[in-house]
Amino acid sequence: MxxxxxxxxxxxxxxxxxxxxxxxxDTQEAMVLAGTRAAAAIWPHRAGEHRAMAQRYYDDPERWFPRYASGDVAFEAMRAGRLAEVAAAFGVEVPDGAHLSYEEAYAPAFRSAQxxxxxxxxxxxxxxxxxxxxxxxxxxxxxxxxxxxxxxxxxxxxxxxxxxxxxxxxxxxxxxxxxxxxxxxxxxxxxxxxxxxxxxxxxxxxxxxxxxxxxxxxxxxxxxxxxxxxxxxxxxxxxxxxxxxxxxxx
Structure with a gap:
């Protein structure tokens, strides 16, 4: 209608x-705040860029989230794809164990930022x-x-x-x-x-x-x-x- x-x-x-x-x-701000904390945990040597990294993750230029929403990719694949895109954009590697480190830093920060x-x-x-x-x-x-x-x-x-x-x-x-x-x-x-x-x-x-x-x-x-x-x-x-x-x- x-x-x-x-x-x-x-x-x-x-x-x-x-x-x-x-x-x-206010999901955007919560994700950016939590993502800033998570980016710092993964790439501590890139101080000063962590919020920009988190904002790019939220912006999702490769549209991983719509692909997840349509059922084309799993949640974990969506998150990994977004993280890899951020790494490529900022010229850094995704280190071993990054996904676990990201989640351990992100989850409590995201909850407290709601x-x-x-x-x-x-x-x-x-x-x-x-x-x-x-x-x-x-x-x-x-x-x-x-x-x-x-x-x-x-x-x-x-x-x-x-x-x-x-x-x-x-x-x-x-x-x-x-x-x-x-x-x-x-x-x-x-x-x-x-x-x-x-x-x-x-x-x-x-x-x-x-x-x-x-x-x-x-x-x-x-x-x-x-x-x-x-x-x-x-x-x-x-x-x-x-x-x-x-x-x-x-």
């Missing part, structure tokens, strides 16, 4: 389907107040997703969590959106998908019959005819308008 306005997208929704990374949690984006609690409170079930749909795996939710004390907050482990692939395959809807017990055209990727969270969702809103936090804009918001607080306000007076006046 393609809604033309935010009001229309929210209007008949009976459930919310949220992306995770850079939609409800931050909920500030406009998320308001949206979750609005959904809870109106008894709208909320599901998560992420192209990450179950284990790192649980790390994020545990670190933020949100493990029990969501009715459904669908990861790439669920079916063996992720967005934009229409089957993962439909599986999330099935687990929610809601018809696809009554589920509103929100996320920061036009390809995965909007076009893929709409192709599967869901409503969709693009979270364009940076104001990049697009030529695609999609409903866009700069923050989740806009969706919260639309829910308030849909269900009556602002929550503070009740």
């Amino acid at each position: 393609r809604a033309r306005t935010l009001t229309a997208a929210v209007g008949g929704a009976r459930a919310l389907l949220l992306d995770v990374d850079d939609t409800i949690v 931050r909920l984006l500030p406009d998320v609690p308001g949206l979750l409170a609005a959904a809870e107040g109106e008894r709208l079930p909320v599901a998560l749909l992420t192209n990450s795996a179950q284990a790192p997703t649980r790390v994020k939710l545990e670190a933020l004390d949100l493990v029990d907050r969501f009715d459904v969590v669908v990861t790439t482990d669920t079916l063996g692939f992720g967005k934009p395959d229409p089957r993962v959106y439909l599986e999330a809807c099935r687990l929610l017990g809601a018809e696809p055209d009554r589920v509103l998908c929100i996320g920061d990727s036009i390809e995965w969270d909007v076009l893929g969702a709409e192709a599967a019959g869901l409503r969709a809103v693009w979270l364009d936090r940076e104001g990049r804009g697009t030529s695609e005819p999609v409903v866009a918001v700069r923050g989740l607080d806009e969706v919260t306000a639309a829910l308030d308008r849909r269900f009556g007076p602002p929550r503070t006046d009740r």
Whole structure:
């Protein structure tokens, strides 16, 4: 379903389907902080370049993560491919045992770096107040997703969590959106998908019959005819308008 306005997208929704990374949690900063620590563990002689290495790992110019999300490569192969690309870009070797050293440095730093984006609690409170079930749909795996939710004390907050482990692939395959809807017990055209990727969270969702809103936090804009918001607080306000007076006046 393609809604033309935010009001229309929210209007008949009976459930919310949220992306995770850079939609409800600041995954980019968490990955860069943890990756900086990991790069320092592997290449201590390249001081001053570790954050740039981590940023390149996050940027993933060879698109290893989409290949993982489509089910073409395993998680370990994806991580190894990204690490090898960083090494090549900075003219360093991947030393023996690098993958273990990377994980030992990365994992605790990643957990401690988790931050909920500030406009998320308001949206979750609005959904809870109106008894709208909320599901998560992420192209990450179950284990790192649980790390994020545990670190933020949100493990029990969501009715459904669908990861790439669920079916063996992720967005934009229409089957993962439909599986999330099935687990929610809601018809696809009554589920509103929100996320920061036009390809995965909007076009893929709409192709599967869901409503969709693009979270364009940076104001990049697009030529695609999609409903866009700069923050989740806009969706919260639309829910308030849909269900009556602002929550503070009740």
